[in-house]
Amino acid sequence: MAIRGAYETIDLSSNPAAYLQPGQAVFVRTLNDGNASILFQESDKVASASTANTVFSVSNKATISIDLYSEENITTNFQKSDNVTINFSENDSDAILANDAPKMGNLDENLAVVQDGNYLSLEYRSLPSTETIIPLFGNQYRSENYRFKVNVQNFEELTPYLVDKFTNKEYELANARQTEVLFTINETSENSIASDRFEIHFKENALGxxxxxxxxxxxxxxxxxxxxxxxxxxxxxxxxxxxxxxxxxxxxxxxxxxxxxxxxxxxxxxxxxxxxxxxxxxxxxxxxxxxxxxx
CATH class of the missing domain: 2.60.40.3080 (Immunoglobulin-like)
Structure with missing residues (x-):
């Protein structure tokens, strides 16, 4: 991701067949403190060419996935700058647990979910209500014009909205489709570059x-x-x-x-x-x- 590289979180609970490609490196978090090890054997290698394009499995969880692009990247190499995913389920908790992935800082743009003062790139949480507000974190913008590409899946009774506190605008994030939100960064305005500029709110699904x-x-x-x-x-x-x-x-x-x-x-x-x-x-x-x- 990005021009100078960025960290990407892989959710193995929804993609158990993910493959490491040649030249890739990963960080793995342990559940408990202490020594840990991972053993790769020759038999773990997969030679099939089809693994290079492994597609994530489809989940029935309610999901909001946000990809951040600079307009420069959209027109040149189409590389995203960062991304964050939020999964919702009645069996999940708003507490930070093992399935929640901490955000690792990039050299350039960062996007994360904020939960109890922690920054997450992947969050599992309980089902939202109309009172739920999810703060987003963003910083280190290197361009002026940006675009969010937001994919929403399996929302039935509520509709999520992306709220821009700088422009006082809100954008409906329609279910089962991709919504694009364009925004501009003004380096001379503290509110424009504020790390807490964006939030996700929820409203009753009038369309349903x-x-x-x-x-x-x-x-x-x-x-x-x-x-x-x-x-x-x-x-x-x-x-x-x-x-x-x-x-x-x-x-x-x-x-x-x-x-x-x-x-x-x-x-x-x-x-x-x-x-x-x-x-x-x-x-x-x-x-x-x-x-x-x-x-």
Whole structure:
């Protein structure tokens, strides 16, 4: 990560098949103080080329993952400057435990979660409420323009928001999709470079309530076959509809805009691989999300 390198935390609880690549180095934290050792044997080596692109396994935990990019890196090498991940579960605790990873400082930009005065790059915590506020830590900005890429997964009843205390703006972090937030650093302003500039808040999921009230929208066939999908609702007629499809990692895999004089829209150019996806339809009448299964 970053131009001069940065530390990245690997969550082995959600990615037990992670591999060390040639030239990589790691820090490993022990559960207790005292001497410890790790033994690597020749039989532990894996020669398969496919391990170089090992993909993280999909978890059912509610998750917020934030990647920090400078705009310079976005336009040149697309390397992120830092990242932080927060996992939520009814079985987890807000106390700092073994699964929580401390933040190791980078030469350049740093991003972390603040919990009881500790800085974490990976946090496991209890399910949030509308009163939950998660402070973020950021410092050592080297550029003027930055971008957060935030992926949110498995949030049903609450919607997280990224709050910028410098600009007094808040940004909805929609479930099952990637949200991008652009911000600017002014080195002459203490509030602009403040390490506690950003927080995460939570609100009741109004979108989920709206979906229940507008259940007349129909999506078929589901499971999708032959890469064709119909979307049918009176609220789609005579307006411009933006249609997006996200995979389970929150990545945008399909996007189009359609206008139609009837209530039925046809998507016949999906070209999706088998799996579970999230369909999002937006127009001036509202926004709806549906789960899609592709055979």
């Amino acid at each position: 309530i709206k979906e229940l009230q507008t259940s007349s929208i129909a999506v078929y066939p589901n499971p999708v076959e032959n890469n064709e999908l119909f979307i049918d609702s009176e609220k789609l007629s005579g307006v411009e509809n933006t249609i997006k499809i996200y995979n389970q990692l929150g990545q945008l895999v399909y996007s189009t805009t359609k206008s139609n004089g009837t209530s039925k829209l046809l998507l016949n150019d999906l070209n999706l691989s088998s799996g579970l996806f999230i369909l999002q339809v937006e127009n001036e009448n509202g926004s709806w999300t549906k789960k899609l299964i592709v055979k």
